[in-house]
Amino acid sequence: xxxxxxxxxxxxxxxxxxxxxxxxxxxxxxxxxxxxxxxxxxxxxxxxxxxxxxxxxxxxxxxxxxxxxxxxxxxxxxxxxxxxxxxxxxxxxxxxxxxxxxxxxxxxxxxxxxxxxxxxxxxxxxxxxxxxxxxxxxxxxxxxxxxxxxxxxxxxxxxxxxxxxxxxxxxxxxxxxxxxxxxxxxxxxxxxxxxxxxxxxxxxxxxxxxxxxxxxxxxxxxxxxxxxxxxxxxxxxxxxxxxxxxxxxxxxxxxxxxxxxxxxxxxxxxxxxxxxxxxxxxxxxxxxxx
Amino acid sequence: xxxxxxxxxxxxxxxxxxxxxxxxxxxxxxxxxxxxxxxxxxxxxxxxxxxxxxxxxxxxxxxxxxxxxxxxxxxxxxxxxxxxxxxxxxxxxxxxxxxxxxxxxxxxxxxxxxxxxxxxxxxxxxxxxxxxxxxxxxxxxxxxxxxxxxxxxxxxxxxxxxxxxxxxxxxxxxxxxxxxxxxxxxxxxxxxxxxxxxxxxxxxxxxxxxxxxxxxxxxxxxxxxxxxxxxxxxxxxxxxxxxxxxxxxxxxxxxxxxxxxxxxxxxxxxxxxxxxxxxxxxxxxxxxxxxxx
Numbered sequence: 001x002x003x004x005x006x007x008x009x010x011x012x013x014x015x016x017x018x019x020x021x022x023x024x025x026x027x028x029x030x031x032x033x034x035x036x037x038x039x040x041x042x043x044x045x046x047x048x049x050x051x052x053x054x055x056x057x058x059x060x061x062x063x064x065x066x067x068x069x070x071x072x073x074x075x076x077x078x079x080x081x082x083x084x085x086x087x088x089x090x091x092x093x094x095x096x097x098x099x100x101x102x103x104x105x106x107x108x109x110x111x112x113x114x115x116x117x118x119x120x121x122x123x124x125x126x127x128x129x130x131x132x133x134x135x136x137x138x139x140x141x142x143x144x145x146x147x148x149x150x151x152x153x154x155x156x157x158x159x160x161x162x163x164x165x166x167x168x169x170x171x172x173x174x175x176x177x178x179x180x181x182x183x184x185x186x187x188x189x190x191x192x193x194x195x196x197x198x199x200x201x202x203x204x205x206x207x208x209x210x211x212x213x214x215x216x217x218x219x220x221x222x223x224x225x226x227x228x229x230x231x232x233x234x235x236x237x238x239x240x241x242x243x244x245x246x247x248x249x250x251x252x253x254x255x256x257x258x259x260x261x262x263x264x265x266x267x268x269x270x271x272x273x274x275x276x277x278x279x280x281x282x283x284x285x286x287x288x289x290x
Numbered sequence: 291x292x293x294x295x296x297x298x299x300x301x302x303x304x305x306x307x308x309x310x311x312x313x314x315x316x317x318x319x320x321x322x323x324x325x326x327x328x329x330x331x332x333x334x335x336x337x338x339x340x341x342x343x344x345x346x347x348x349x350x351x352x353x354x355x356x357x358x359x360x361x362x363x364x365x366x367x368x369x370x371x372x373x374x375x376x377x378x379x380x381x382x383x384x385x386x387x388x389x390x391x392x393x394x395x396x397x398x399x400x401x402x403x404x405x406x407x408x409x410x411x412x413x414x415x416x417x418x419x420x421x422x423x424x425x426x427x428x429x430x431x432x433x434x435x436x437x438x439x440x441x442x443x444x445x446x447x448x449x450x451x452x453x454x455x456x457x458x459x460x461x462x463x464x465x466x467x468x469x470x471x472x473x474x475x476x477x478x479x480x481x482x483x484x485x486x487x488x489x490x491x492x493x494x495x496x497x498x499x500x501x502x503x504x505x506x507x508x509x510x511x512x513x514x515x516x517x518x519x520x521x522x523x524x525x526x527x528x529x530x531x532x533x534x535x536x537x538x539x540x541x542x543x544x545x546x547x548x549x550x551x552x553x554x555x556x557x558x559x560x561x562x563x564x565x566x567x568x569x570x571x572x573x574x575x576x577x578x579x580x581x582x583x
Contacts (some may be wrong), residue, residue, distance in 0.1 A: 030427075090310045113555075
């Protein structure tokens with residue numbers, strides 16, 4: 001084989017590699033370096049070691065954002081995953097409900113900004129949520145939901161639940177369609193009740209789907225940005241910020257790139273731990289060794 | 291399969307069906323609010339409940355006026371109209387360029403003799419793993435230095451790059467299913483690598499190309515953080531960035547016009563979802579389940 005022939009296959013990789021290295025890998029590495037510097041983007045960067053991380057860990061706002069991010073992760077698992085599983089089971093038992101499936105999945109097509117705008121008007125003092133509370137007699141519970149701590153974080157987590165339930169429902173539905181008929185028929189012939197079939201046959205066979213859905217919910221919970229930024233900008237007084245929001249604020253509101261980078265690296269490490277589990281699942285299924 | 295026992299079948303079906311109908315009604319309630327409110331005048335919005343129509347003006351005419359206001363804006367700030375076209379460019383060009391480059395790379399990784407293909411794959415795949423925050427600061431300063439900041443070209447490049455990793459992942463899986471014999475016999479017949487790719491792989495790739503286009507178009511169209519970080523002016527900001535800006539100054543265009551704009555901004559992705567719902571469902575299975583079919 002000539003040298004040209006040996007090199008040729010690599011040429012096919014070049015466009016994709018150039019894009020990924022220039023716009024993704026180099027920036028990721030550079031962010032790690034910047035996290036050890038003091039830099040506002042204009043001045044000469046100063047190497048300051050771990051100062052950004054020390055400052056971050058001593059900053060009460062970081063711990064508020066950390067707590068909120070954990071709440072987001074828990075909320076992203078509890079609400080949309082549970083509801084998505086229940087919705088998938090309902091649709092599984094009522095075949096032919098394609099329209100219902102599509103309607104519940106509709107929020108997938110909507111952007112975080114659109115969803116945030118919809119819901120921030122609903123949460124206002126004169127909004128739909130308070131309107132309903134008034135009608136059903138919870139007048140004392142009326143409040144501007146996005147301006148009260150901790151109601152604002154929970155309100156946004158509910159919005160996220162509305163957004164993600166349909167996606168999770170579709171993922172669970174796909175998993176359920178893959179369940180073979182035989183175990184269900186066998187349980188049916190043995191006289192198991194519907195409830196037993198559901199809890200002892202169907203749900204256990206959904207374990208691997210559930211694992212993927214939960215991991216994705218964790219990653220999405222860590223990464224949440226759009227909803228918080230549009231609905232509250234992390235406020236009032238940074239009370240509803242998450243790690244992703246703090247990173248953006250440090251970097252592009254007050255232009256402390258070093259501190260922003262330290263936040264970005266911390267967030268990425270947390271997401272990476274969750275992503276390892278995700279990769280293990282999908283690498284196994286997609287024959288990465290080949 | 292149907293698991294409800296025969297004797298109680300009707301009874302259960304009615305209960306379950308009622309539950310799911312109520313559920314869907316609750317789920318559509320926010321969307322209903324948006325449509326109703328987008329058909330009101332500013333006064334009508336204040337004086338009526340969010341989910342009730344206000345007939346102080348003709349709702350259809352008011353809806354049209356709100357859309358025009360949202361698209362064109364007022365004297366103090368322009369609307370989302372120009373951004374609609376910007377985002378059309380970003381989403382279409384970004385998705386298609388990414389699919390082309392990714393398919394070339396996936397072809398090489400799956401079928402051509404390459405040393406260290408796993409390393410190359412990891413490099414390309416790594417872009418799907420980290421939060422977008424890890425890329426923002428260096429890309430922002432890089433764009434500022436090179437004059438790409440706040441340009442359509444800069445955003446198109448960024449969107450193309452962020453779309454490539456997942457496209458490589460999915461196409462590589464797809465190409466692994468092409469029998470090696472086809473590639474070998476094409477080579478023996480004297481076809482070059484590029485000819486084999488063009489005549490055998492590309493025609494075979496239409497299903498994943500469509501799936502990828504739908505997902506990447508939707509992703510870019512709905513993106514917010516790249517849009518607000520890498521562009522500032524109304525001539526290059528994508529639609530979601532401008533829509534969020536419109537909401538911040540709602541006292542100017544008015545809440546009904548903001549909501550009408552939100553409807554317009556959602557149309558392309560919602561129409562794609564409705565038209566290609568089964569492709570979206572299957573695509574999600576691939577994205578999260580990792581199976582190639």
